[in-house]
Amino acid sequence: MSKGTVVLAYSGGLDTSCILVWLKEQGPVGQIRPREVFIEDLRAEFVEHFIWPAVQANAVYEDRYLLGTSLARPCISRSLVDVARREKAHFISHGATGKVRPDCSCFFFQIIAPWRIPEFYNRFKGRLDLMEYAEKHGIPVPVTPKAPWSMDANLMHISYESGILEDPKSHAPVDLYLMTKNPEEAPNAPDVLEITFRKGVPVKVTNLKDATSKDAALDIFLYLNEIGGRHGVGRIDIVENRFIGMKSRGIYETPGGTILLQAHLDIETFTMDKEVRRIKQGLSVKFSELVYNGFWYSPECDFVRHCIQKSQENVEGTVQLSVFKGQVYLLGRESPKSLYNEELVSMDKQGDYDPCDASGFIRINAVRLREYHRLQGLSSPKN
Amino acid sequence: MSKGTVVLAYSGGLDTSCILVWLKEQGPVGQIRPREVFIEDLRAEFVEHFIWPAVQANAVYEDRYLLGTSLARPCISRSLVDVARREKAHFISHGATGKVRPDCSCFFFQIIAPWRIPEFYNRFKGRLDLMEYAEKHGIPVPVTPKAPWSMDANLMHISYESGILEDPKSHAPVDLYLMTKNPEEAPNAPDVLEITFRKGVPVKVTNLKDATSKDAALDIFLYLNEIGGRHGVGRIDIVENRFIGMKSRGIYETPGGTILLQAHLDIETFTMDKEVRRIKQGLSVKFSELVYNGFWYSPECDFVRHCIQKSQENVEGTVQLSVFKGQVYLLGRESPKSLYNEELVSMDKQGDYDPCDASGFIRINAVRLREYHRLQGLSSPKN
Amino acid sequence: MSKGTVVLAYSGGLDTSCILVWLKEQGPVGQIRPREVFIEDLRAEFVEHFIWPAVQANAVYEDRYLLGTSLARPCISRSLVDVARREKAHFISHGATGKVRPDCSCFFFQIIAPWRIPEFYNRFKGRLDLMEYAEKHGIPVPVTPKAPWSMDANLMHISYESGILEDPKSHAPVDLYLMTKNPEEAPNAPDVLEITFRKGVPVKVTNLKDATSKDAALDIFLYLNEIGGRHGVGRIDIVENRFIGMKSRGIYETPGGTILLQAHLDIETFTMDKEVRRIKQGLSVKFSELVYNGFWYSPECDFVRHCIQKSQENVEGTVQLSVFKGQVYLLGRESPKSLYNEELVSMDKQGDYDPCDASGFIRINAVRLREYHRLQGLSSPKN
Amino acid sequence: MSKGTVVLAYSGGLDTSCILVWLKEQGPVGQIRPREVFIEDLRAEFVEHFIWPAVQANAVYEDRYLLGTSLARPCISRSLVDVARREKAHFISHGATGKVRPDCSCFFFQIIAPWRIPEFYNRFKGRLDLMEYAEKHGIPVPVTPKAPWSMDANLMHISYESGILEDPKSHAPVDLYLMTKNPEEAPNAPDVLEITFRKGVPVKVTNLKDATSKDAALDIFLYLNEIGGRHGVGRIDIVENRFIGMKSRGIYETPGGTILLQAHLDIETFTMDKEVRRIKQGLSVKFSELVYNGFWYSPECDFVRHCIQKSQENVEGTVQLSVFKGQVYLLGRESPKSLYNEELVSMDKQGDYDPCDASGFIRINAVRLREYHRLQGLSSPKN
Structure with a gap:
C-alpha cells in the first residue's frame, strides 16, 4: 500500500474501531488526526434523495424486501466521497465483510476493505480476536452485551441477521424488534391517516384521530415510522438472494416505508394509465435490483430513476388508510388527476x-x- | 338469430333468470327443456387446475389483486363448453355486461350476451325493468333485499363493487365482508400453521395449536379459508385497470389465497435459484395479466403455464407461519432442496x-x- | 348518422373516390364543397417527428419490419385531426378496411369507416362493384391497369401485399419493386457513406466517393433513399402478425431506413453504456409494438418515446459504411463520447x-x- | 498450489504451448505424460447441442453478434470437464486472458488461468517474451507469420480482434476474412436454397440449382457454411459490450449461421402464435446474454433453453431463400402447421x-x- 490519506466510514462499533487502529499500524496510513472526525446529519437527504425515489418506484426486492439497508448505502457513500474529495484523500476504507452486498459507489477511490484482505481476516478470525486486540490497544468498545445476531439500523429500517438467525427455520425471538411493537401488544384501535401525494411523493400526512399533521419530508417519514411502529407494521422474515449469489436470511422492520408503499401503490394505480404503469413496473423491478446490488451510482440507475420520475408527473391525490395490528388498510382515495371515471x-x-x-x-x-x-x-x- | 340449442350460464340471480325467459321469447331459441339443468361441483377442479397454477405463479394483478374472479371464469367456461359440446348446442349465453372483463374462453361457440345486444339493454335500463319483467312472467326472484353494491362469490374470494362503492373515496361499510372477520374482532391469539409444498403446490397443512391436518387439495384450501377468515386475512380495497381500459374500484377478500401467496413466495425464494426466479417472476406478471384479461385458454397462457410449472420442480419444503389480526407472518422454513447454505x-x-x-x-x-x-x-x- | 362536416382522408384511388360520392349519397353529409381540398407537404414533419424517433429506437417490428406504413399513419392522422379541428368537422372518414391495422389516433372524432359498415361492404363486394359505381356516378378513376397486388407508398417505404402475394409461398415478381434496384443489376462498386449523429439522429451524411453532402433532415433521408435504392438495399419478404390477430404476408422496401438502422445501431452501441442499452432495447421492442398497433398517440407511447429520447443524449459520433448489392457494411466509427477505451x-x-x-x-x-x-x-x- | 493432475485446454498456439511448459515448471504439476493428449471431434455435438438451440432462439447478442465464440466455449468446457473427471484431475487450465469473457463452465474444478496470475503475466509482458521462452525451452511454435490481429476460428465462425483492429475507426483489411468470399468477388448469380425445419431446427437443405441435398445436422451446417461462404454472407464489424464491462471491437463472419437465422425467423413467425412469439423473444434476449456471459451451464440457462424448446414444437415447414452477394433473401414459405389463413x-x-x-x-x-x-x-x- 502506498502512503496517503484514508477516509474511514466509522460506525463506532467493534469492527471499525479495530480497523481504525489497524490501519494506523499498517504504516502507510500515517498519523490519525483526531480533528478529522466528520459527523453529518444525512437524515433529510436520505429521505428526499433516496427513500422518496424508492417510494415512487414501489421499490421492493424479490417481492418482499423494502431495501432499507440498500438505500442507505449510496447515501453514506455520497457523503464519504464528498469528505474524501474535500480532504484530498487517496483511500476509502470500510468495515463491510466479503459476504455482504458489495457496493460499487466509491469506485473513484482505492478501497481498503480489511475484511477482504488476507492479512486482516486471517488475523482476526472472530469476535474474540477483535476484543483482545481492542483491549491490547486501549480501544474503547461497546459495553452492551452482544446480541446473538447482528443488526443494522437506520432511519428507514432495522435489519437483523446472522448468529442464531442463520438457521432459517428458527423463529425470531419475541424481543428482537426495536422499531416496531409486537402486533399482539399494539393498540386495540386503529389510527386513520390521510396522506397526500404530489409527483409521486408524500407532501402531507394527517392523523384523522388527533389532527396531527406533518408536511416536511423528514417529519412525514418520522411520523409514519412512529405510527407504523406503534401498530407493529412492516415486520418481515425472509430468505433473500444476495448479489454475490448466496441465499441469506434476514428479518426486517420498516414501519413508515411499509405504509408509504401501500399508499403510493394506491394513488399511482388511481392516477396512472394502465399501460404506462405496466412499463413503469418493469422499470421498478430493475430499479430495485440495481439498488440492492449497489448500483445506485450507475448510468443505468440514473436512466431508470429518470424514467420512473417522469412517470410520476400526474401521481397526485390523497389516500385514507388505517393502521392496525401490523396491517395497513386502504380505505379510499381521491385525486384531481385520476383517470377513474x-x-x-x-x-x-x-x-x-x-x-x-x-x-x-x-x-x-x-x-x-x-x-x-x-x-x-x-x-x-x-x- | 338462427335456431339452435342455447346453453346458458345460469346463476339463479335476477339477471340470468330474466335472460332465460327473454331468450325463450326470441323465438329462435325454441322450447326450454327443464330436464336440462346441469349443476356440477367444480370445487376440486377449481382448486387443482386453476388456483394451484396461480399459487405456483405468485399470481397478483397490478401488485395487489389475487385474481379470484378471473380464475373462476375459465373453470366455469370449461364446464360450460363441455356441456355445450355434449348437448350439441349452437350458442352459449351469459349475463355478463359490456363493462366487465370480456372472456375469450368460449370462442368456439356463438355467444349470446344480452347485455351487449341493443334489443336487450335498451329494453332493460335498470334493475326495476328486470323486476317488472320478472313479475310479469312469473319469474321467481331472490327475495333478500338487494345490497347497495354487487358481489361475486366463489370458493376463492368474494368481490364487491359498484353501487355505493363506485365512489372511490367512500369507505367500505363495516358489514360488507362475508368471508372474513373484522380484524378488530378477530381472536387475540394467532394460529400457527405449517404448510408443506411439493412442486410448488401445497400438499399438507397442519395447525400447530390443535394438530388439525389436511392433505387433499380442496380440504387444504377450505381449511386455509377457514383460518384466514377467522383472523380477517386478505381484505383489500383497490382501484384496478380493467382489460377494456376503464379504472374500476373493487373490494376483495381472499383469505386462503393470501396465506398461500405468502407461504409460496417464501418456499420458492428459499429453493429456487435467483436468476431463474427473476425470469420466472417476469413470466408470472404476464400470466396474471393474461388470466385477468380472460386469456386462460390461449397459446401464450398455455406456454407461460408450462414454463412456470417447469420452474417449480424443486419448490419443495415446509414453512411455518402465524395468522393474526389480518396479517400473515412467516416464522421459519426448511427444505431438502434449498439452495440456502x-x-x-x-x-x-x-x-x-x-x-x-x-x-x-x-x-x-x-x-x-x-x-x-x-x-x-x-x-x-x-x- | 347525424348531420355534420366530414373530413375524408382522400388518396385519389378508386376506394376513396367512391367513398367520397357514397358519403354524399348518405344524406347527412350534405354538400361537398370543392374548395375544401387540403393538400399538405408533410415530408419534413414525417422525417423529423416520426422517422427520427424510430431511428433512435432502432424500431423493428417482429425482428424484421421497419414500420414504414405504421409510422406514416400517425403523421397523416395528426394532419387530418388538425384539418378537422380547423374546419369544426364532426366526422373523420377513411378507406381502411376492417382487416388492416386499426388506428386509434383519431379517437376524438366519430369515425366513418365505410369498409366496416355493412351498408357499404355488402353493396361493394369487390373491385368490379366499385368500378361500376364509379362509372355510373362519373367518378374519374385511375386508368393504369391494376397490378395483381396492392401497394402503399410513402417517403419511407413501399409495401406490397394481397392479390397474388397472399399465397405465402409464391415468390415476389421481379418487377414488383419500385423504390429499389434489383441487387443483381445494382452497380458493381459500393458507395461509401459517412453519417454523423447527434442525440441519436443523423445530422449529416457525406458520400466519400463524390463528396455529396446533406445536412437537413429531409435531405439526408431522401439522399439515403437514393443511395439505398440504387444499391437495392432494404428489401424484405415476411409474414407478420397484425394487431387484430391475423398473419399476413407483406413485402417491403425501405432503402434509407435500412441504412440508418445499421448506422444507428453501431453508433449507439459505441457510445451507450451496456446496461442502459439493455433497458432501452426492451423499451424499443415495446415502442415498435405500440407504433405497429396504432398507439402512437397514447400515454404509454409518449412515455416510451420520452425514455428513449433520454437514452440518446450521448449517442453522438460518425460511422463509415459501404452500401453494395443490397447490403450495408459497417466499416468504422468514431465518437467524442464513446465509452470505448x-x-x-x-x-x-x-x-x-x-x-x-x-x-x-x-x-x-x-x-x-x-x-x-x-x-x-x-x-x-x-x- | 497443491499437487495434482492438471488438464490443459491446448490449442497448439504460442500461448498454450508456453503454458504447458510453464505449468510443468511450477512444481506441483509434476510430470507431463505425453500419452494423455486427447483430441476429440466435437463437431456434430457442437452443431446439435449448441448451434441448434441458438437457431431455435434466434440468438443474437446486442442485435448483431451471432455468438460463434460463445457457443463453442461450453462445448469445449464440457469435453474438458469430461476428460478431467475421467482422469480424476484436480485442476483445469486454459490460456484465456483476464480481459476476455470469463467462463463459468468449469466451476467444479480449481482453475489455473496463467494470464490472470501475477507470476505469469508479470513475466510474460508480451508476445516477444513468450517467443523467447519458447525458444529457450525448445517449444515448437507456429511458423506462420503472425497477422497484426488475433483470430478465433471454429465450425460456426471466425472472429478477428485486437492488434490493428483495436482502433474502432480503422477499416478491416480486405484480406482479413478466411471463411467468406468478398461479396464484390462473389458469383453474379444467386444460389436458391430450400430449408426444411422440424421443431425449430433444420432437418434438410436442398440447393434448387443443382439438387444437392443434405439431411444430417453436421452436413447441413457445413453445406450452409459453404454456400454462405461462397456468396460472402455473414460479415459484420461491430463494437460489443463484454461481460466484464469493456467495449471491444470485433469482426465476425458467420456464413451458415446467418442463413439459418433468417430462415428460422421466417418459419417461426409463420407458424408461431404472435403472443407466444413475443414472450419467447424476451426469453431469447436473455438466452443470448447468458450464452455471451459464459452461463450456458447455469440453472437459468437450463430453464430458458427448456422454455424456448417448448415454444418450437410447431415450428415446422419449408422456406425458400436466395443467397447472393452477401445477402439472404426470403422468397417464400409453406408449412402444415402455419397459423396463416x-x-x-x-x-x-x-x-x-x-x-x-x-x-x-x-x-x-x-x-x-x-x-x-x-x-x-x-x-x-x-x-
Whole structure:
C-alpha cells in the first residue's frame, strides 16, 4: 500500500474501531488526526434523495424486501466521497465483510476493505480476536452485551441477521424488534391517516384521530415510522438472494416505508394509465435490483430513476388508510388527476360507452385464438 | 338469430333468470327443456387446475389483486363448453355486461350476451325493468333485499363493487365482508400453521395449536379459508385497470389465497435459484395479466403455464407461519432442496469462500462505471 | 348518422373516390364543397417527428419490419385531426378496411369507416362493384391497369401485399419493386457513406466517393433513399402478425431506413453504456409494438418515446459504411463520447486493469452455480 | 498450489504451448505424460447441442453478434470437464486472458488461468517474451507469420480482434476474412436454397440449382457454411459490450449461421402464435446474454433453453431463400402447421370475419385513450 490519506466510514462499533487502529499500524496510513472526525446529519437527504425515489418506484426486492439497508448505502457513500474529495484523500476504507452486498459507489477511490484482505481476516478470525486486540490497544468498545445476531439500523429500517438467525427455520425471538411493537401488544384501535401525494411523493400526512399533521419530508417519514411502529407494521422474515449469489436470511422492520408503499401503490394505480404503469413496473423491478446490488451510482440507475420520475408527473391525490395490528388498510382515495371515471364505469349508467363494442372487441381478440385451435383440430361441433 | 340449442350460464340471480325467459321469447331459441339443468361441483377442479397454477405463479394483478374472479371464469367456461359440446348446442349465453372483463374462453361457440345486444339493454335500463319483467312472467326472484353494491362469490374470494362503492373515496361499510372477520374482532391469539409444498403446490397443512391436518387439495384450501377468515386475512380495497381500459374500484377478500401467496413466495425464494426466479417472476406478471384479461385458454397462457410449472420442480419444503389480526407472518422454513447454505453465508465461518474474490468482483463490476464517469469528467481528485 | 362536416382522408384511388360520392349519397353529409381540398407537404414533419424517433429506437417490428406504413399513419392522422379541428368537422372518414391495422389516433372524432359498415361492404363486394359505381356516378378513376397486388407508398417505404402475394409461398415478381434496384443489376462498386449523429439522429451524411453532402433532415433521408435504392438495399419478404390477430404476408422496401438502422445501431452501441442499452432495447421492442398497433398517440407511447429520447443524449459520433448489392457494411466509427477505451481493452497493454480481478469475479459468479450443482449431486470428483 | 493432475485446454498456439511448459515448471504439476493428449471431434455435438438451440432462439447478442465464440466455449468446457473427471484431475487450465469473457463452465474444478496470475503475466509482458521462452525451452511454435490481429476460428465462425483492429475507426483489411468470399468477388448469380425445419431446427437443405441435398445436422451446417461462404454472407464489424464491462471491437463472419437465422425467423413467425412469439423473444434476449456471459451451464440457462424448446414444437415447414452477394433473401414459405389463413387475411374474401367487429375493437381500445386526453383537456371541438 502506498502512503496517503484514508477516509474511514466509522460506525463506532467493534469492527471499525479495530480497523481504525489497524490501519494506523499498517504504516502507510500515517498519523490519525483526531480533528478529522466528520459527523453529518444525512437524515433529510436520505429521505428526499433516496427513500422518496424508492417510494415512487414501489421499490421492493424479490417481492418482499423494502431495501432499507440498500438505500442507505449510496447515501453514506455520497457523503464519504464528498469528505474524501474535500480532504484530498487517496483511500476509502470500510468495515463491510466479503459476504455482504458489495457496493460499487466509491469506485473513484482505492478501497481498503480489511475484511477482504488476507492479512486482516486471517488475523482476526472472530469476535474474540477483535476484543483482545481492542483491549491490547486501549480501544474503547461497546459495553452492551452482544446480541446473538447482528443488526443494522437506520432511519428507514432495522435489519437483523446472522448468529442464531442463520438457521432459517428458527423463529425470531419475541424481543428482537426495536422499531416496531409486537402486533399482539399494539393498540386495540386503529389510527386513520390521510396522506397526500404530489409527483409521486408524500407532501402531507394527517392523523384523522388527533389532527396531527406533518408536511416536511423528514417529519412525514418520522411520523409514519412512529405510527407504523406503534401498530407493529412492516415486520418481515425472509430468505433473500444476495448479489454475490448466496441465499441469506434476514428479518426486517420498516414501519413508515411499509405504509408509504401501500399508499403510493394506491394513488399511482388511481392516477396512472394502465399501460404506462405496466412499463413503469418493469422499470421498478430493475430499479430495485440495481439498488440492492449497489448500483445506485450507475448510468443505468440514473436512466431508470429518470424514467420512473417522469412517470410520476400526474401521481397526485390523497389516500385514507388505517393502521392496525401490523396491517395497513386502504380505505379510499381521491385525486384531481385520476383517470377513474365514475360515470363510465358505472353499472347503472351507460354513459358514452356502447356495450356492442365489447362484442367486437372480443371477437377480434378471438381471431387469433380461433386460428390456433382450428389448427389443433379442436374446433367446436358447430364449426 | 338462427335456431339452435342455447346453453346458458345460469346463476339463479335476477339477471340470468330474466335472460332465460327473454331468450325463450326470441323465438329462435325454441322450447326450454327443464330436464336440462346441469349443476356440477367444480370445487376440486377449481382448486387443482386453476388456483394451484396461480399459487405456483405468485399470481397478483397490478401488485395487489389475487385474481379470484378471473380464475373462476375459465373453470366455469370449461364446464360450460363441455356441456355445450355434449348437448350439441349452437350458442352459449351469459349475463355478463359490456363493462366487465370480456372472456375469450368460449370462442368456439356463438355467444349470446344480452347485455351487449341493443334489443336487450335498451329494453332493460335498470334493475326495476328486470323486476317488472320478472313479475310479469312469473319469474321467481331472490327475495333478500338487494345490497347497495354487487358481489361475486366463489370458493376463492368474494368481490364487491359498484353501487355505493363506485365512489372511490367512500369507505367500505363495516358489514360488507362475508368471508372474513373484522380484524378488530378477530381472536387475540394467532394460529400457527405449517404448510408443506411439493412442486410448488401445497400438499399438507397442519395447525400447530390443535394438530388439525389436511392433505387433499380442496380440504387444504377450505381449511386455509377457514383460518384466514377467522383472523380477517386478505381484505383489500383497490382501484384496478380493467382489460377494456376503464379504472374500476373493487373490494376483495381472499383469505386462503393470501396465506398461500405468502407461504409460496417464501418456499420458492428459499429453493429456487435467483436468476431463474427473476425470469420466472417476469413470466408470472404476464400470466396474471393474461388470466385477468380472460386469456386462460390461449397459446401464450398455455406456454407461460408450462414454463412456470417447469420452474417449480424443486419448490419443495415446509414453512411455518402465524395468522393474526389480518396479517400473515412467516416464522421459519426448511427444505431438502434449498439452495440456502448456512455454512457459506455464515459470518462466523469462512467456509469455501475467499473474501478476496469480492474485491475482484467489485472491481470488475466497476470497470464500466469508471469509464462512464471518466467520460463525464467526473473523475476523483486522485485519478 | 347525424348531420355534420366530414373530413375524408382522400388518396385519389378508386376506394376513396367512391367513398367520397357514397358519403354524399348518405344524406347527412350534405354538400361537398370543392374548395375544401387540403393538400399538405408533410415530408419534413414525417422525417423529423416520426422517422427520427424510430431511428433512435432502432424500431423493428417482429425482428424484421421497419414500420414504414405504421409510422406514416400517425403523421397523416395528426394532419387530418388538425384539418378537422380547423374546419369544426364532426366526422373523420377513411378507406381502411376492417382487416388492416386499426388506428386509434383519431379517437376524438366519430369515425366513418365505410369498409366496416355493412351498408357499404355488402353493396361493394369487390373491385368490379366499385368500378361500376364509379362509372355510373362519373367518378374519374385511375386508368393504369391494376397490378395483381396492392401497394402503399410513402417517403419511407413501399409495401406490397394481397392479390397474388397472399399465397405465402409464391415468390415476389421481379418487377414488383419500385423504390429499389434489383441487387443483381445494382452497380458493381459500393458507395461509401459517412453519417454523423447527434442525440441519436443523423445530422449529416457525406458520400466519400463524390463528396455529396446533406445536412437537413429531409435531405439526408431522401439522399439515403437514393443511395439505398440504387444499391437495392432494404428489401424484405415476411409474414407478420397484425394487431387484430391475423398473419399476413407483406413485402417491403425501405432503402434509407435500412441504412440508418445499421448506422444507428453501431453508433449507439459505441457510445451507450451496456446496461442502459439493455433497458432501452426492451423499451424499443415495446415502442415498435405500440407504433405497429396504432398507439402512437397514447400515454404509454409518449412515455416510451420520452425514455428513449433520454437514452440518446450521448449517442453522438460518425460511422463509415459501404452500401453494395443490397447490403450495408459497417466499416468504422468514431465518437467524442464513446465509452470505448482502446487502452483498457487492448490485449497488449495492461492499463488500469488487474487480471487477477477477473478470477475473483468469476469465482463470485460461480458461488451460486456451485450451490446449485452441489444440490443436484453433480459435484466434481474433487469436491 | 497443491499437487495434482492438471488438464490443459491446448490449442497448439504460442500461448498454450508456453503454458504447458510453464505449468510443468511450477512444481506441483509434476510430470507431463505425453500419452494423455486427447483430441476429440466435437463437431456434430457442437452443431446439435449448441448451434441448434441458438437457431431455435434466434440468438443474437446486442442485435448483431451471432455468438460463434460463445457457443463453442461450453462445448469445449464440457469435453474438458469430461476428460478431467475421467482422469480424476484436480485442476483445469486454459490460456484465456483476464480481459476476455470469463467462463463459468468449469466451476467444479480449481482453475489455473496463467494470464490472470501475477507470476505469469508479470513475466510474460508480451508476445516477444513468450517467443523467447519458447525458444529457450525448445517449444515448437507456429511458423506462420503472425497477422497484426488475433483470430478465433471454429465450425460456426471466425472472429478477428485486437492488434490493428483495436482502433474502432480503422477499416478491416480486405484480406482479413478466411471463411467468406468478398461479396464484390462473389458469383453474379444467386444460389436458391430450400430449408426444411422440424421443431425449430433444420432437418434438410436442398440447393434448387443443382439438387444437392443434405439431411444430417453436421452436413447441413457445413453445406450452409459453404454456400454462405461462397456468396460472402455473414460479415459484420461491430463494437460489443463484454461481460466484464469493456467495449471491444470485433469482426465476425458467420456464413451458415446467418442463413439459418433468417430462415428460422421466417418459419417461426409463420407458424408461431404472435403472443407466444413475443414472450419467447424476451426469453431469447436473455438466452443470448447468458450464452455471451459464459452461463450456458447455469440453472437459468437450463430453464430458458427448456422454455424456448417448448415454444418450437410447431415450428415446422419449408422456406425458400436466395443467397447472393452477401445477402439472404426470403422468397417464400409453406408449412402444415402455419397459423396463416389465406382466406381470413384476404382482401377479396370476407370469410368468417365481420368488419364491424374492428370498429368495436378500436372503440374499446380507445376508451382508455379518451379518458387520458379528457383529463389533459385535449378533447376535440365536438366533445
